[in-house]
Amino acid sequence: EAGVVQSPRYKIIEKKQPVAFWCNPISGHNTLYWYRQNLGQGPELLIRYENEEAVDDSQLPKDRFSAERLKGVDSTLKIQPAELGDSAVYLCASSLDRVMNTEAFFGQGTRLTVV
């Protein structure tokens, strides 16, 4: 079974430029998460989807970050414009079902460097 797939693996952009990350969750997983992991820190939630609905986006900086999950499968996370402080690893995770409280599986992440 394929795991969570993220692309690109690495991205270097200049500040004020836009950037987008893509995530394909494990087949059949209804719940999708985007986390941000700063150097030396644990992952922190940005947004959680149940199917197509964003059910927790309280930590998403909405002035520059946006996300979508069309048809309840793949998801994209966008930053526009990027700032130096956005340099981090962006992790996507998925789990089978919120009600069943199953565990979350992570992708390899996208390492963003803003210069």
Next chain:
Amino acid sequence: QKEVEQDPGPLSVPEGAIVSLNCTYSNSAFQYFMWYRQYSRKGPELLMYTYSSGNKEDGRFTAQVDKSSKYISLFIRDSQPSDSATYLCAMRKAGTALIFGKGTTLSVSS
């Protein structure tokens, strides 16, 4: 005060040692407790998943949850150089997203 506290280490042990990793938390509503292992430049990989209190064993790994003390532990027996990684504790309430500790960096020398 963060909801989940974890000593970042680093922790260095010789091969074959028993390793103890710990986290404390403040939210008594947490019910689901996980340990993830993260190798450099990789995503977190689930190691152990525990519901409520008690112990769970899987090979060389044992997870313990003490809800009365708000304290969880991961023990690694007969540690190997391949165990060198960052270990993240994570926990959540029912139907919510995981909250992670900072991670403990472990180095096992041969």
